Amino acid sequence: MQPQGPPPQGPQGPPPAKQKPASMATYKRMLRKEIKKRALEPEINFLNITAMLDMMTIILVFLLKSMSASSASLPQSNDLQMPKSILTTEASQDGVPIIISKSHIMVEDEAVVEVPSDATHGLEAKYKREGPNSLYITKLGQTVKAWRDIDRQVRPKEAAGGSEAIIIADKDTPYRLLVEVLFTLGQNEFNKFHLMVLQGGKLGGG
Protein backbone atom coordinates (compact mmCIF):
# COMPACT_ATOMS: atom_id res chain seq x y z
CA MET A 1 0.00 0.00 0.00
CA GLN A 2 1.36 3.27 -0.97
CA PRO A 3 1.38 5.94 1.65
CA GLN A 4 -1.15 8.73 1.01
CA GLY A 5 0.62 11.87 0.17
CA PRO A 6 -0.72 15.30 -0.55
CA PRO A 7 -3.33 15.43 -3.30
CA PRO A 8 -1.96 15.86 -6.75
CA GLN A 9 -1.79 19.46 -7.86
CA GLY A 10 -3.17 20.53 -11.18
CA PRO A 11 -1.77 23.09 -13.48
CA GLN A 12 -3.76 25.96 -11.69
CA GLY A 13 -2.28 25.27 -8.38
CA PRO A 14 -3.93 24.00 -5.27
CA PRO A 15 -7.66 24.83 -4.70
CA PRO A 16 -8.28 27.40 -1.94
CA ALA A 17 -8.81 25.91 1.38
CA LYS A 18 -12.48 26.05 2.37
CA GLN A 19 -12.82 28.71 5.07
CA LYS A 20 -14.23 27.58 8.26
CA PRO A 21 -17.51 29.42 8.98
CA ALA A 22 -17.60 31.66 12.00
CA SER A 23 -19.55 30.59 14.97
CA MET A 24 -23.29 31.24 15.10
CA ALA A 25 -22.85 33.88 17.82
CA THR A 26 -20.39 35.80 15.70
CA TYR A 27 -22.60 35.47 12.66
CA LYS A 28 -25.62 36.83 14.52
CA ARG A 29 -23.66 39.67 16.06
CA MET A 30 -22.35 40.71 12.69
CA LEU A 31 -25.84 40.44 11.19
CA ARG A 32 -27.30 42.70 13.86
CA LYS A 33 -24.47 45.17 13.39
CA GLU A 34 -25.00 45.24 9.66
CA ILE A 35 -28.79 45.65 9.94
CA LYS A 36 -28.27 48.49 12.33
CA LYS A 37 -25.79 50.15 10.04
CA ARG A 38 -27.99 49.91 7.00
CA ALA A 39 -31.25 50.75 8.69
CA LEU A 40 -32.88 53.80 7.10
CA GLU A 41 -33.46 56.77 9.25
CA PRO A 42 -37.20 57.25 9.77
CA GLU A 43 -37.79 59.41 6.79
CA ILE A 44 -40.61 61.90 6.71
CA ASN A 45 -41.58 61.51 3.12
CA PHE A 46 -44.90 63.34 3.46
CA LEU A 47 -45.93 66.64 5.03
CA ASN A 48 -47.62 66.13 8.36
CA ILE A 49 -50.71 68.16 7.82
CA THR A 50 -52.84 66.61 10.51
CA ALA A 51 -52.16 69.43 12.92
CA MET A 52 -52.99 72.03 10.31
CA LEU A 53 -56.13 70.16 9.37
CA ASP A 54 -57.21 70.11 12.99
CA MET A 55 -56.64 73.82 13.26
CA MET A 56 -58.58 74.63 10.11
CA THR A 57 -61.48 72.43 11.07
CA ILE A 58 -61.67 74.11 14.45
CA ILE A 59 -61.59 77.56 12.85
CA LEU A 60 -64.32 76.58 10.40
CA VAL A 61 -66.57 75.17 13.10
CA PHE A 62 -65.94 78.21 15.28
CA LEU A 63 -66.80 80.60 12.46
CA LEU A 64 -69.97 78.78 11.48
CA LYS A 65 -71.07 78.47 15.08
CA SER A 66 -70.41 82.07 16.07
CA MET A 67 -71.99 83.47 12.94
CA SER A 68 -75.12 81.40 13.25
CA ALA A 69 -75.47 82.21 16.93
CA SER A 70 -75.13 85.94 16.63
CA SER A 71 -77.57 88.38 15.15
CA ALA A 72 -74.76 89.34 12.81
CA SER A 73 -76.09 86.63 10.53
CA LEU A 74 -79.06 88.81 9.75
CA PRO A 75 -79.06 89.52 6.07
CA GLN A 76 -78.97 93.19 5.26
CA SER A 77 -81.51 93.70 2.53
CA ASN A 78 -83.71 96.50 1.27
CA ASP A 79 -86.32 95.32 3.73
CA LEU A 80 -84.03 95.61 6.72
CA GLN A 81 -81.05 97.92 6.97
CA MET A 82 -79.89 98.58 10.45
CA PRO A 83 -78.91 102.09 11.56
CA LYS A 84 -75.30 103.02 12.09
CA SER A 85 -73.88 104.26 15.34
CA ILE A 86 -70.59 105.53 16.68
CA LEU A 87 -70.81 102.94 19.45
CA THR A 88 -68.06 100.34 19.55
CA THR A 89 -69.21 98.26 22.49
CA GLU A 90 -69.99 94.59 22.16
CA ALA A 91 -73.52 93.62 21.20
CA SER A 92 -75.65 92.02 23.84
CA GLN A 93 -77.13 88.66 22.95
CA ASP A 94 -79.60 88.43 25.82
CA GLY A 95 -83.27 88.61 25.06
CA VAL A 96 -85.82 87.79 22.44
CA PRO A 97 -85.00 89.28 19.04
CA ILE A 98 -87.74 91.57 17.73
CA ILE A 99 -87.24 92.52 14.10
CA ILE A 100 -88.97 95.56 12.64
CA SER A 101 -88.46 95.50 8.91
CA LYS A 102 -90.14 97.62 6.28
CA SER A 103 -92.77 94.94 5.74
CA HIS A 104 -93.15 92.93 8.95
CA ILE A 105 -92.69 92.84 12.67
CA MET A 106 -91.13 89.52 13.59
CA VAL A 107 -90.46 87.76 16.84
CA GLU A 108 -87.65 85.23 16.51
CA ASP A 109 -88.00 84.93 12.72
CA GLU A 110 -91.75 84.48 12.94
CA ALA A 111 -93.71 87.23 11.22
CA VAL A 112 -96.35 88.50 13.62
CA VAL A 113 -97.74 91.67 12.10
CA GLU A 114 -97.56 93.30 8.69
CA VAL A 115 -96.26 96.84 8.52
CA PRO A 116 -98.15 99.21 6.20
CA SER A 117 -96.21 101.09 3.55
CA ASP A 118 -96.80 104.35 5.43
CA ALA A 119 -96.23 103.59 9.09
CA THR A 120 -95.74 107.15 10.27
CA HIS A 121 -98.98 106.83 12.25
CA GLY A 122 -98.15 103.37 13.50
CA LEU A 123 -99.92 100.16 12.65
CA GLU A 124 -103.48 99.92 11.43
CA ALA A 125 -106.31 100.01 13.95
CA LYS A 126 -107.16 96.33 13.44
CA TYR A 127 -103.89 95.36 15.12
CA LYS A 128 -104.44 97.63 18.12
CA ARG A 129 -106.15 97.02 21.40
CA GLU A 130 -108.14 100.26 21.60
CA GLY A 131 -108.29 101.79 18.18
CA PRO A 132 -105.80 103.65 15.99
CA ASN A 133 -104.40 105.87 18.73
CA SER A 134 -103.57 102.98 21.00
CA LEU A 135 -99.95 102.05 21.37
CA TYR A 136 -100.57 98.40 22.20
CA ILE A 137 -100.22 95.91 19.34
CA THR A 138 -102.45 92.99 20.34
CA LYS A 139 -100.92 90.19 18.31
CA LEU A 140 -97.37 91.19 19.16
CA GLY A 141 -98.43 91.38 22.79
CA GLN A 142 -99.73 87.80 22.71
CA THR A 143 -96.55 86.49 21.15
CA VAL A 144 -94.15 88.23 23.51
CA LYS A 145 -96.32 87.29 26.50
CA ALA A 146 -95.84 83.62 25.60
CA TRP A 147 -92.11 84.24 25.32
CA ARG A 148 -92.12 86.06 28.65
CA ASP A 149 -93.87 83.12 30.33
CA ILE A 150 -91.25 80.72 28.98
CA ASP A 151 -88.45 83.04 30.05
CA ARG A 152 -89.89 83.22 33.54
CA GLN A 153 -89.92 79.43 33.80
CA VAL A 154 -86.50 78.90 32.27
CA ARG A 155 -84.70 81.69 34.13
CA PRO A 156 -86.74 82.23 37.28
CA LYS A 157 -84.08 84.32 39.01
CA GLU A 158 -82.83 86.46 36.14
CA ALA A 159 -86.26 87.06 34.63
CA ALA A 160 -88.03 87.81 37.90
CA GLY A 161 -87.77 91.57 37.42
CA GLY A 162 -88.49 91.51 33.71
CA SER A 163 -87.29 90.10 30.42
CA GLU A 164 -84.99 91.63 27.84
CA ALA A 165 -85.48 92.16 24.15
CA ILE A 166 -83.11 92.85 21.27
CA ILE A 167 -84.65 95.37 18.90
CA ILE A 168 -83.43 95.00 15.34
CA ALA A 169 -85.16 97.72 13.39
CA ASP A 170 -84.80 99.17 9.93
CA LYS A 171 -83.11 102.57 9.89
CA ASP A 172 -86.18 104.20 8.31
CA THR A 173 -88.65 102.85 10.86
CA PRO A 174 -90.86 105.74 11.95
CA TYR A 175 -90.58 106.71 15.60
CA ARG A 176 -94.28 106.04 16.15
CA LEU A 177 -93.95 102.40 15.09
CA LEU A 178 -90.83 101.94 17.21
CA VAL A 179 -92.60 103.33 20.25
CA GLU A 180 -95.64 101.10 19.67
CA VAL A 181 -93.38 98.03 19.67
CA LEU A 182 -91.45 99.16 22.74
CA PHE A 183 -94.64 100.08 24.57
CA THR A 184 -96.19 96.67 23.82
CA LEU A 185 -93.05 94.97 25.11
CA GLY A 186 -93.05 97.16 28.21
CA GLN A 187 -96.66 96.20 28.92
CA ASN A 188 -95.60 92.54 28.88
CA GLU A 189 -92.91 92.93 31.51
CA PHE A 190 -89.98 93.55 29.20
CA ASN A 191 -88.01 96.15 31.04
CA LYS A 192 -84.76 96.38 29.09
CA PHE A 193 -84.21 96.80 25.39
CA HIS A 194 -81.01 96.38 23.42
CA LEU A 195 -81.23 98.45 20.25
CA MET A 196 -79.09 96.70 17.66
CA VAL A 197 -76.97 99.00 15.52
CA LEU A 198 -74.06 98.70 13.13
CA GLN A 199 -70.74 99.88 14.45
CA GLY A 200 -68.42 102.27 12.74
CA GLY A 201 -70.74 104.99 11.56
CA LYS A 202 -70.13 108.68 11.85
CA LEU A 203 -72.21 110.84 14.14
CA GLY A 204 -75.69 110.84 12.63
CA GLY A 205 -75.21 107.59 10.78
CA GLY A 206 -73.10 108.76 7.83
Next chain:
Amino acid sequence: MAAEEKLSAAQRGKIRRLSQPRELAPDEEGGELNIVPFLDIITNVLMFVLATVTVTFMATIDTFPPKAGTSSVRPPTTPTLGLTILVVNDGFSVKARGGNVAPGCNETGPGLAVAKMPDGKEYNFEGLKKCVVGLKTAFEAQNSGAADFVPETSVTITANNNIPYQAVIGTMDAVRKTEDGKELFPDVNFGLAR
Protein backbone atom coordinates in the same frame (compact mmCIF):
# COMPACT_ATOMS: atom_id res chain seq x y z
CA MET B 1 -11.36 34.94 20.48
CA ALA B 2 -14.80 35.09 18.89
CA ALA B 3 -14.30 38.71 17.69
CA GLU B 4 -11.41 37.65 15.59
CA GLU B 5 -13.38 34.95 13.90
CA LYS B 6 -13.72 35.51 10.20
CA LEU B 7 -17.04 35.11 8.50
CA SER B 8 -17.14 32.79 5.62
CA ALA B 9 -18.14 34.04 2.17
CA ALA B 10 -21.52 32.40 2.50
CA GLN B 11 -22.11 34.06 5.83
CA ARG B 12 -21.07 37.46 4.48
CA GLY B 13 -23.44 37.05 1.55
CA LYS B 14 -26.26 36.04 3.79
CA ILE B 15 -25.64 39.01 6.09
CA ARG B 16 -25.56 41.36 3.11
CA ARG B 17 -28.84 39.96 1.86
CA LEU B 18 -30.63 40.00 5.20
CA SER B 19 -29.48 43.46 6.21
CA GLN B 20 -30.99 45.12 3.15
CA PRO B 21 -33.73 47.52 4.25
CA ARG B 22 -37.09 46.01 3.52
CA GLU B 23 -39.11 47.85 0.93
CA LEU B 24 -42.63 48.67 1.93
CA ALA B 25 -45.49 47.23 -0.02
CA PRO B 26 -47.61 49.83 -1.81
CA ASP B 27 -50.43 49.43 0.69
CA GLU B 28 -48.06 49.92 3.61
CA GLU B 29 -46.52 53.08 2.29
CA GLY B 30 -47.36 56.28 4.16
CA GLY B 31 -48.91 54.39 7.00
CA GLU B 32 -51.48 57.16 7.39
CA LEU B 33 -54.91 58.00 6.10
CA ASN B 34 -54.70 60.15 3.00
CA ILE B 35 -56.40 63.29 4.20
CA VAL B 36 -55.18 65.63 1.50
CA PRO B 37 -58.49 65.64 -0.42
CA PHE B 38 -60.33 66.26 2.79
CA LEU B 39 -57.99 69.14 3.56
CA ASP B 40 -58.68 70.57 0.11
CA ILE B 41 -62.39 70.50 0.76
CA ILE B 42 -62.03 72.11 4.17
CA THR B 43 -59.80 74.85 2.76
CA ASN B 44 -62.25 75.58 -0.02
CA VAL B 45 -65.19 75.73 2.35
CA LEU B 46 -63.25 78.00 4.69
CA MET B 47 -62.32 80.36 1.88
CA PHE B 48 -65.90 80.37 0.64
CA VAL B 49 -67.28 81.18 4.08
CA LEU B 50 -64.76 83.94 4.68
CA ALA B 51 -65.34 85.46 1.26
CA THR B 52 -69.12 85.41 1.30
CA VAL B 53 -69.92 86.33 4.86
CA THR B 54 -69.72 90.05 5.26
CA VAL B 55 -68.46 90.65 8.73
CA THR B 56 -70.57 93.29 10.33
CA PHE B 57 -69.79 94.46 13.78
CA MET B 58 -72.82 95.07 15.90
CA ALA B 59 -73.40 97.04 19.02
CA THR B 60 -76.43 97.47 21.21
CA ILE B 61 -77.75 100.53 22.96
CA ASP B 62 -79.57 99.77 26.19
CA THR B 63 -82.84 101.62 26.75
CA PHE B 64 -86.00 101.31 28.77
CA PRO B 65 -89.70 101.19 27.92
CA PRO B 66 -91.34 104.47 26.88
CA LYS B 67 -93.56 106.20 29.35
CA ALA B 68 -96.99 107.37 28.31
CA GLY B 69 -99.02 110.06 30.09
CA THR B 70 -98.03 112.14 33.06
CA SER B 71 -95.51 110.82 35.48
CA SER B 72 -96.63 110.11 39.02
CA VAL B 73 -93.12 110.47 40.36
CA ARG B 74 -92.79 112.97 43.16
CA PRO B 75 -90.96 116.15 42.09
CA PRO B 76 -87.34 116.07 43.25
CA THR B 77 -86.32 118.30 46.12
CA THR B 78 -82.92 119.12 44.60
CA PRO B 79 -82.69 121.02 41.33
CA THR B 80 -82.47 118.73 38.33
CA LEU B 81 -81.62 119.41 34.72
CA GLY B 82 -84.35 117.10 33.40
CA LEU B 83 -83.01 117.16 29.86
CA THR B 84 -85.58 116.35 27.20
CA ILE B 85 -84.85 116.37 23.50
CA LEU B 86 -87.65 116.45 20.98
CA VAL B 87 -86.63 115.53 17.44
CA VAL B 88 -88.85 117.35 14.98
CA ASN B 89 -88.74 117.72 11.23
CA ASP B 90 -86.75 120.97 11.39
CA GLY B 91 -84.25 120.14 14.10
CA PHE B 92 -84.02 119.57 17.84
CA SER B 93 -86.15 121.18 20.48
CA VAL B 94 -84.40 120.98 23.84
CA LYS B 95 -85.98 121.36 27.25
CA ALA B 96 -83.97 121.71 30.42
CA ARG B 97 -84.93 122.71 33.96
CA GLY B 98 -88.54 122.81 32.88
CA GLY B 99 -88.07 125.44 30.20
CA ASN B 100 -87.55 125.45 26.46
CA VAL B 101 -84.01 126.21 25.38
CA ALA B 102 -83.86 129.00 22.85
CA PRO B 103 -81.78 128.92 19.65
CA GLY B 104 -78.12 129.23 20.56
CA CYS B 105 -78.60 127.20 23.74
CA ASN B 106 -77.74 130.08 26.04
CA GLU B 107 -81.12 131.05 27.42
CA THR B 108 -84.71 129.95 27.62
CA GLY B 109 -87.21 131.03 25.03
CA PRO B 110 -89.25 129.84 22.10
CA GLY B 111 -87.86 128.15 19.03
CA LEU B 112 -85.71 125.21 18.13
CA ALA B 113 -82.49 124.99 20.11
CA VAL B 114 -80.63 123.37 17.22
CA ALA B 115 -82.02 123.68 13.72
CA LYS B 116 -81.16 121.41 10.84
CA MET B 117 -78.10 122.08 8.71
CA PRO B 118 -78.42 124.95 6.20
CA ASP B 119 -79.28 122.51 3.42
CA GLY B 120 -82.34 121.50 5.44
CA LYS B 121 -81.70 117.78 4.99
CA GLU B 122 -79.24 116.72 7.67
CA TYR B 123 -79.70 117.09 11.39
CA ASN B 124 -77.02 119.11 13.15
CA PHE B 125 -75.81 116.45 15.58
CA GLU B 126 -72.56 118.29 16.31
CA GLY B 127 -74.57 121.37 17.22
CA LEU B 128 -76.78 119.30 19.51
CA LYS B 129 -73.72 117.85 21.24
CA LYS B 130 -72.30 121.33 21.85
CA CYS B 131 -75.65 122.53 23.16
CA VAL B 132 -75.98 119.60 25.58
CA VAL B 133 -72.38 119.98 26.77
CA GLY B 134 -73.02 123.67 27.44
CA LEU B 135 -76.23 122.98 29.35
CA LYS B 136 -74.68 120.28 31.49
CA THR B 137 -71.54 122.31 32.23
CA ALA B 138 -73.55 125.37 33.23
CA PHE B 139 -75.90 123.32 35.40
CA GLU B 140 -73.07 121.52 37.17
CA ALA B 141 -71.21 124.78 37.76
CA GLN B 142 -74.30 126.16 39.50
CA ASN B 143 -75.21 123.12 41.55
CA SER B 144 -72.11 121.02 42.13
CA GLY B 145 -71.59 122.72 45.50
CA ALA B 146 -74.80 121.22 46.89
CA ALA B 147 -74.30 118.39 49.34
CA ASP B 148 -76.70 116.02 47.64
CA PHE B 149 -75.68 116.86 44.09
CA VAL B 150 -75.44 113.85 41.78
CA PRO B 151 -74.47 114.36 38.14
CA GLU B 152 -77.37 113.55 35.85
CA THR B 153 -76.88 110.94 33.18
CA SER B 154 -80.40 110.35 31.92
CA VAL B 155 -82.13 112.06 29.03
CA THR B 156 -85.59 111.66 27.60
CA ILE B 157 -85.71 111.53 23.84
CA THR B 158 -88.96 112.09 22.02
CA ALA B 159 -89.59 112.45 18.34
CA ASN B 160 -92.34 113.25 15.92
CA ASN B 161 -94.17 110.22 14.57
CA ASN B 162 -92.45 110.30 11.21
CA ILE B 163 -88.86 110.75 12.40
CA PRO B 164 -86.76 107.82 11.15
CA TYR B 165 -85.04 105.49 13.58
CA GLN B 166 -81.58 106.52 12.28
CA ALA B 167 -82.18 110.09 13.44
CA VAL B 168 -83.14 108.83 16.90
CA ILE B 169 -79.98 106.71 17.09
CA GLY B 170 -77.93 109.73 15.94
CA THR B 171 -79.48 111.83 18.69
CA MET B 172 -78.60 109.19 21.28
CA ASP B 173 -75.03 109.10 19.95
CA ALA B 174 -74.75 112.89 20.11
CA VAL B 175 -75.74 113.14 23.77
CA ARG B 176 -73.87 110.08 25.04
CA LYS B 177 -70.32 111.41 25.35
CA THR B 178 -68.25 114.50 24.73
CA GLU B 179 -65.55 114.55 22.08
CA ASP B 180 -62.93 113.68 24.69
CA GLY B 181 -64.94 110.72 26.01
CA LYS B 182 -66.46 112.33 29.06
CA GLU B 183 -69.86 110.91 29.90
CA LEU B 184 -72.86 113.13 29.18
CA PHE B 185 -76.24 111.40 29.07
CA PRO B 186 -75.84 107.68 28.34
CA ASP B 187 -79.13 106.62 29.95
CA VAL B 188 -81.91 107.13 27.45
CA ASN B 189 -85.63 106.99 28.06
CA PHE B 190 -88.04 107.26 25.19
CA GLY B 191 -90.94 109.63 25.52
CA LEU B 192 -94.09 110.16 23.54
CA ALA B 193 -94.84 113.36 21.72
CA ARG B 194 -98.27 114.63 22.68
